Amino acid sequence: MSFRGFLLRDHFDTLLTALHKLGAHCVGPTVMDDSIHYTTLTSSTQLPQQVHDHQGPGHYRLSTSTESRWFAWANGAQALKPLVFVPQEILWRSERDSEGNLQFSNSKQEPPLTAVIGVRACDLAALALQDQHFLDGLEQDSAYARRRQQLILIAVNCTHPSANCFCHSSGDGPEVKQDYDLLLDELDDGFAVRSASPMGEKICQQLQLEALTNSQQDEIKHANLRAIEQQTKHLPEGNLEQALKNLQGSGRWQQIAERCLSCGNCTAVCPSCFCHSQHDEPAANSMSSAHIRQWDSCFSHGHSYIHGMVIHNETRFRYRQWLTHKFSGWFEQYGRSGCVGCGRCITWCPVGIDVTEELHALAEEYDNV
Amino acid sequence: MFDRQTPHEAIVVRRTQESDTIFSLGLRFSDDELNQQYRFQPGQFNMLYVFGIGEVPISIVSDPQSTDEVIHTIRTVGRVTRVLEKLKPGDRLGIRGPFGRGWPLASLQHRDILVVTGGLGCAPSVSIINYIMRRRQQFGRMAIIQGVKHSEDLIWRERYKEWMQLDNTQVLLAADVASHGWPWHVGLVTELLPQLDLDVSQAATMMCGPEMMMLATAKQLLEKRASAQNIWLSMERNMQCAVGLCGHCQYGPDFICKDGPVFSYADVQDRLPRRNI
Numbered sequence: 001m002s003f004r005g006f007l008l009r010d011h012f013d014t015l016l017t018a019l020h021k022l023g024a025h026c027v028g029p030t031v032m033d034d035s036i037h038y039t040t041l042t043s044s045t046q047l048p049q050q051v052h053d054h055q056g057p058g059h060y061r062l063s064t065s066t067e068s069r070w071f072a073w074a075n076g077a078q079a080l081k082p083l084v085f086v087p088q089e090i091l092w093r094s095e096r097d098s099e100g101n102l103q104f105s106n107s108k109q110e111p112p113l114t115a116v117i118g119v120r121a122c123d124l125a126a127l128a129l130q131d132q133h134f135l136d137g138l139e140q141d142s143a144y145a146r147r148r149q150q151l152i153l154i155a156v157n158c159t160h161p162s163a164n165c166f167c168h169s170s171g172d173g174p175e176v177k178q179d180y181d182l183l184l185d186e187l188d189d190g191f192a193v194r195s196a197s198p199m200g201e202k203i204c205q206q207l208q209l210e211a212l213t214n215s216q217q218d219e220i221k222h223a224n225l226r227a228i229e230q231q232t233k234h235l236p237e238g239n240l241e242q243a244l245k246n247l248q249g250s251g252r253w254q255q256i257a258e259r260c261l262s263c264g265n266c267t268a269v270c271p272s273c274f275c276h277s278q279h280d281e282p283a284a285n286s287m288s289s290a291h292i293r294q295w296d297s298c299f300s301h302g303h304s305y306i307h308g309m310v311i312h313n314e315t316r317f318r319y320r321q322w323l324t325h326k327f328s329g330w331f332e333q334y335g336r337s338g339c340v341g342c343g344r345c346i347t348w349c350p351v352g353i354d355v356t357e358e359l360h361a362l363a364e365e366y367d368n369v
Numbered sequence: 370m371f372d373r374q375t376p377h378e379a380i381v382v383r384r385t386q387e388s389d390t391i392f393s394l395g396l397r398f399s400d401d402e403l404n405q406q407y408r409f410q411p412g413q414f415n416m417l418y419v420f421g422i423g424e425v426p427i428s429i430v431s432d433p434q435s436t437d438e439v440i441h442t443i444r445t446v447g448r449v450t451r452v453l454e455k456l457k458p459g460d461r462l463g464i465r466g467p468f469g470r471g472w473p474l475a476s477l478q479h480r481d482i483l484v485v486t487g488g489l490g491c492a493p494s495v496s497i498i499n500y501i502m503r504r505r506q507q508f509g510r511m512a513i514i515q516g517v518k519h520s521e522d523l524i525w526r527e528r529y530k531e532w533m534q535l536d537n538t539q540v541l542l543a544a545d546v547a548s549h550g551w552p553w554h555v556g557l558v559t560e561l562l563p564q565l566d567l568d569v570s571q572a573a574t575m576m577c578g579p580e581m582m583m584l585a586t587a588k589q590l591l592e593k594r595a596s597a598q599n600i601w602l603s604m605e606r607n608m609q610c611a612v613g614l615c616g617h618c619q620y621g622p623d624f625i626c627k628d629g630p631v632f633s634y635a636d637v638q639d640r641l642p643r644r645n646i
Binding site: 091092094096100101102103104105106133134137138139141142245248249274275276277278279280282286289291293296298302303304305306307308311312313314317321324325328329330331332333 | 373374375376377378399418420421422423424444446447460461462463605606607609610612613614615616617619621622624627639643645646
């Protein structure tokens with residue numbers, strides 16, 4: 001998409017105003033609990049000011065700088081996932097009358113129009129994966145579909161990948177190429193704006209945009225190239241799908257299990273992980289009950305429970321399930337790997353297990369067999 | 370389309386105690402229109418919902434052409450089945466389904482059929498036997514091998530004895546551990562395969578039960594020149610949504626709830642030998 005113009009930093013709030021006028025609830029990055037969180041945004045003053053993030057295996061810290069930019073960081077623990085596939089929600093309710101008759105109903109409530117500001121290329125790639133899973137399968141997930149329809153995606157190209165990022169290697173970033181409404185490139189004094197949808201156009205019409213200079217366009221190109229160069233992690237070359245199928249008996253799974261706590265942090269922060277469990281919460285008067293789904297993890301004990309036994313009864317089987325699904329099974333299910341290179345599973349792993357390192361070790365083992 | 374993501378109210382019309390821990394529930398939708406709309410294939414399953422407790426996946430054992438009730442044979446083993454066990458005729462529950470890919474029975478007409486099952490009241494295999502017994506002339510020879518851990522675990526002993534008397538039908542029973550007076554084989558189901566009086570290389574084999582039993586049987590059948598595409602098995606994993614969304618039933622790249630539960634051996638032979646997948 002070509003540039004629509006340049007939005008001065010001082011005019012950024014006109015974007016929020018335009019979105020509010022459309023009836024959208026704005027969500028964007030803010031600093032909370034020493035990390036970047038997506039929360040309700042009413043003013044640009046809430047955006048991270050003079051903040052960088054520093055990530056490493058099991059490590060996330062923010063530091064202050066003299067940085068004038070608001071998006072000079074890679075990411076926080078959240079992606080778009082909690083906004084569409086929410087951590088917990090009621091799927092349906094049942095009511096029981098005094099004669100024992102049951103009635104079932106599901107919520108058809110329309111979620112609010114939600115504009116997300118600061119979406120990264122990895123987040124968009126993960127959203128496309130979740131769309132495939134929740135919308136394009138045998139049956140649509142109606143709760144997901146309702147929220148997804150209400151999203152306005154305002155992406156900001158990532159210029160500060162973290163030490164855990166490998167989106168260039170996974171083929172998902174750092175440059176946003178598609179599936180957005182608006183795309184912003186942040187420069188010192190403002191944002192270059194591109195639009196890729198009728199909604200994006202509608203918003204652009206509300207903005208005071210200046211002409212974009214050639215030198216600004218060059219700067220954007222360079223920033224993207226620099227963001228690629230900054231990425232030090234990468235996925236192994238070769239056919240991981242086949243390698244992992246062949247390595248189910250590898251001793252590496254046990255070596256990983258000696259470090260892995262089976263806590264499920266990696267699956268919670270993973271923007272593509274979709275597992276969820278369902279349970280009932282009956283009301284105290286036992287006349288109604290809510291059937292609830294909540295995020296689950298293939299690292300939980302109950303995930304593979306079946307009539308009295310747990311199939312993945314050891315950590316090595318759980319990690320094997322997670323990694324094999326993400327980097328092998330996903331190809332057959334959805335035509336590509338389930339990893340978008342955001343690096344969150346490395347950052348938020350309490351013992352710093354690095355998925356790229358494990359994949360390199362496994363790929364090497366496969367090459368040597 | 371029939372909503373399969375929200376339960377519909379059903380009434381227990383019949384309850385049969387099959388053994389100490391196994392019982393069957395015959396169910397009808399309260400809304401008669403749903404009874405007319407509802408269609409299933411043998412080998413498919415429903416999610417049964419107990420008010421305030423939760424859902425559990427249960428195979429359908431009744432005949433697809435019988436519309437007066439949908440029968441589920443259930444073993445009491447967990448939180449939901451312990452409550453299902455207490456339901457009486459007239460009680461209400463929720464039902465949604467049917468789910469999954471059933472047995473390919475429609476494409477097996479005039480073929481010889483081998484059914485191998487292990488374990489207690491293996492419901493998916495009962496649906497095959499019931500289906501074929503009702504349409505006996507449409508199929509060739511039929512052999513049933515049923516294995517149980519302990520001879521006391523065998524349910525439907527009378528039914529097996531009746532089937533033993535039928536023409537073109539062979540029933541072989543085995544118990545790993547047998548109490549006094551067990552007239553049949555003591556040992557594994559695989560040890561009964563040489564006694565089959567049908568040509569396994571031509572027959573269609575359908576199996577359900579412990580994975581290692583199905584694997585050992587399939588291997589022996591392949592040695593006897595059966596083709597992997599002619600062996601089917603019903604797989605089991607944790608299921609919560611039943612429509613391929615919740616992720617619990619993944620078995621390699623397959624979602625058992627929608628890609629199965631019935632698979633050809635050719636589809637799963639890469640994974641079946643490995644435990645904890």
